[in-house]
Amino acid sequence: MTELKDQIDRSKLPNHVAIIMDGNGRWARERGSHRIFGHQNGITAVRETVEGAGELGIKYLTLFAFSKENWCRPKEEINSLMSLMISTINSETETLIKNNVRLLIIGDMQSLPDHIRNKLNEVVDITGSNKGLTLVIALSYGARWEIADAARRIAEDVAEGKIKKDAIDEAAFSEYLVTRHIPDPELLIRTSGEYRISNFLLWQIAYTELYFSPALWPDFRKEHLYTAIIEFQKRERRFGKTSEQLNCD
Numbered sequence: 412m413t414e415l416k417d418q419i420d421r422s423k424l425p426n427h428v429a430i431i432m433d434g435n436g437r438w439a440r441e442r443g444s445h446r447i448f449g450h451q452n453g454i455t456a457v458r459e460t461v462e463g464a465g466e467l468g469i470k471y472l473t474l475f476a477f478s479k480e481n482w483c484r485p486k487e488e489i490n491s492l493m494s495l496m497i498s499t500i501n502s503e504t505e506t507l508i509k510n511n512v513r514l515l516i517i518g519d520m521q522s523l524p525d526h527i528r529n530k531l532n533e534v535v536d537i538t539g540s541n542k543g544l545t546l547v548i549a550l551s552y553g554a555r556w557e558i559a560d561a562a563r564r565i566a567e568d569v570a571e572g573k574i575k576k577d578a579i580d581e582a583a584f585s586e587y588l589v590t591r592h593i594p595d596p597e598l599l600i601r602t603s604g605e606y607r608i609s610n611f612l613l614w615q616i617a618y619t620e621l622y623f624s625p626a627l628w629p630d631f632r633k634e635h636l637y638t639a640i641i642e643f644q645k646r647e648r649r650f651g652k653t654s655e656q657l658n659c660d
């Protein structure tokens with residue numbers, strides 16, 4: 412049988428794949444362990460996915476690591492997640508550099524503890540000129556927060572005369588989002604068999620293809636990514652047009 416990877420049409424790769432990495436807690440529970448054990452084991456899946464996306468030549472990979480709503484989780488879980496974040500960044504920076512990966516962070520950076528924000532900014536700077544995969548980590552991110560924040564800053568700029576009210580169209584609005592330098596994802600994957608978006612990239616996924624994988628995040632491997640891309644490549648993206656219209660210029 413043809414290898415999964417060989418079934419991917421390299422001329423029709425999604426430029427940007429976004430992933431809601433879900434199911435760590437359930438993975439741990441199945442093993443009679445604490446939720447944090449699941450988060451720890453999710454790191455292998457992150458490594459595999461970043462490597463897999465880079466090898467294929469995908470340009471942008473966004474990983475939803477921690478939502479605004481996740482601040483409501485038990486204090487010990489949050490603390491463990493933050494420690495895991497720091498230790499992973501520390502241990503993976505060399506690999507990011509070696510693999511020419513550029514790191515970007517989207518989210519409410521002000522809500523992160525100082526030492527985490529500083530460390531992340533440092534790695535974002537160090538990898539800033541890398542030309543391979545752009546790895547975007549969504550951290551303390553919430554789409555409604557992002558959209559409300561954009562609206563507030565537009566209002567400020569209108570009041571200060573920096574932008575005219577009539578100039579606010581979709582493109583101008585996008586410039587105020589945290590993703591302003593990042594193209595919209597063509598493919599969004601959510602793991603763990605949950606069929607919801609959980610406040611992720613609401614503006615940006617207007618025409619994104621959605622793919623739901625039953626795999627719990629710590630079990631996610633390159634093959635799961637390949638399967639999602641193969642499925643994506645079978646779909647017809649119509650953007651409101653008819654099939655016939657897609658075939659003419």
Ligand code: IPE
Pocket residue numbers: 432433434435436437438446476477478481492603628
């Ligand atoms: C995803 O796994 C990781 C984060 C949200 C930080 P969960 O921790 O949500 O795992 P489940 O959904 O409870 O299994």
Ligand code: IPE
Pocket residue numbers: 431432433434475476477478481605607609
């Ligand atoms: C979404 O997962 C957030 C991340 C994967 C970081 P959640 O586990 O927080 O989502 P819900 O609560 O099941 O919707």
Ligand code: MG
Pocket residue numbers: 433434435
């Ligand atoms: Mg979850």
